[in-house]
Amino acid sequence: MSLDTNTALAIIGMALATYLTRIAGLWLGRLAGVKGRARSAMDALPPAVLMAVIAPTVLATGLAETIAAGITVIAAFRLPLLVAAAAGVASVVALRSIIG
Amino acid sequence: MPVLIATAPIAVLFGTLAVAKGLSPFEVWLMSATVFAGALQFVAIDQWADPIPLGLLVFTALVVNVRHVLMTASLGRSMTGFSGPTRYAAMFFLSDEAWAFAERRARDASLTPAYYFGIGVSMWLVWTSSSLLGAVIGRGLGDPSAYGFNFAFSAVFICILVGFWSNWRTGVVLACSGGVSAVVYLFVPGAWYIMAGAFAGVAAAAALHAEIDEQKTDGVMPS
Numbered sequence: 001m002s003l004d005t006n007t008a009l010a011i012i013g014m015a016l017a018t019y020l021t022r023i024a025g026l027w028l029g030r031l032a033g034v035k036g037r038a039r040s041a042m043d044a045l046p047p048a049v050l051m052a053v054i055a056p057t058v059l060a061t062g063l064a065e066t067i068a069a070g071i072t073v074i075a076a077f078r079l080p081l082l083v084a085a086a087a088g089v090a091s092v093v094a095l096r097s098i099i100g
Numbered sequence: 101m102p103v104l105i106a107t108a109p110i111a112v113l114f115g116t117l118a119v120a121k122g123l124s125p126f127e128v129w130l131m132s133a134t135v136f137a138g139a140l141q142f143v144a145i146d147q148w149a150d151p152i153p154l155g156l157l158v159f160t161a162l163v164v165n166v167r168h169v170l171m172t173a174s175l176g177r178s179m180t181g182f183s184g185p186t187r188y189a190a191m192f193f194l195s196d197e198a199w200a201f202a203e204r205r206a207r208d209a210s211l212t213p214a215y216y217f218g219i220g221v222s223m224w225l226v227w228t229s230s231s232l233l234g235a236v237i238g239r240g241l242g243d244p245s246a247y248g249f250n251f252a253f254s255a256v257f258i259c260i261l262v263g264f265w266s267n268w269r270t271g272v273v274l275a276c277s278g279g280v281s282a283v284v285y286l287f288v289p290g291a292w293y294i295m296a297g298a299f300a301g302v303a304a305a306a307a308l309h310a311e312i313d314e315q316k317t318d319g320v321m322p323s
Contacts, residue, residue: 002127003126003127006154007123008127010144010154014135014157014158014160018136021161022172022194025168025173025174025175026176026188040308040309041305042167044301045167046139047261048273048276048301051281051297051301052300053297055277055293065251072259076259081106081256084262088252088258089252092248092255
């Protein structure tokens with residue numbers, strides 16, 4: 001059982017930030033009815049963040065990663081999450097060995 | 101419940117990836133137990149580096165989980181049977197899944213603490229025990245890139261993103277986010293590409309919304 005101080009701080013910081021987002025809703029009850037442009041913007045946050053996280057790997061690393069990402073997208077529309085993710089990982093391994 | 105069964109392997113994968121980034125199994129468990137937010141934990145492990153980017157991780161936690169503000173604002177209205185402290189305890193166990201079930205329950209019947217905590221705590225137990233299991237398995241696997249595991253983050257995120265797909269607007273949001281992120285990644289050092297891409301995607305969503313709004317105003321709503 002090992003625990004690094006900085007790791008512990010990062011975990012606690014993330015835990016507090018996450019808990020804050022969960023209790024903030026209790027204080028800001030009227031946000032439940034948020035509509036219009038602000039709602040669209042907030043709804044777009046999670047996918048926009050996820051896309052921004054993976055874009056360097058998917059678009060700017062190599063051909064194998066880009067093709068494997070395309071295969072994963074197609075698989076994800078048809079298969080359960082884990083199967084599709086496994087297909088993506090398998091295809092990147094195969095493509096790296098072909099493309100080099 | 102199927103949702104519990106679906107959660108377990110995702111948590112195992114998280115644990116495996118986290119030890120590959122240098123976390124100990126205890127640290128993996130601690131993160132799952134205290135943060136308890138799947139998407140954020142994957143993003144955080146992807147950002148994990150030496151030295152640990154503490155500020156970036158906390159900021160990322162706020163950005164990725166900001167949806168919880170809306171979710172709990174909505175759920176809070178159905179929590180009339182919860183005492184003050186119980187509400188705050190309940191919020192700790194919030195997950196997308198628990199929220200969805202609780203909202204559905206609240207539509208047909210009254211939401212009781214027993215129902216809510218039943219789902220919330222079960223999810224917590226499955227998430228923490230499965231990520232610990234993944235961490236222990238992961239330690240025996242060695243170099244993750246040999247198995248293409250370093251691509252696993254992207255593969256999981258792509259699958260989650262596909263779940264967010266609703267129409268062409270989603271495509272524009274993702275194109276703006278991904279395009280800006282990749283360009284910033286190539287030309288600006290550091291992890292600014294995440295913020296830049298996320299901002300571009302959100303801005304696109306806001307801009308597209310204005311268009312829908314105008315159509316609605318023209319056709320139906322007198323404004």
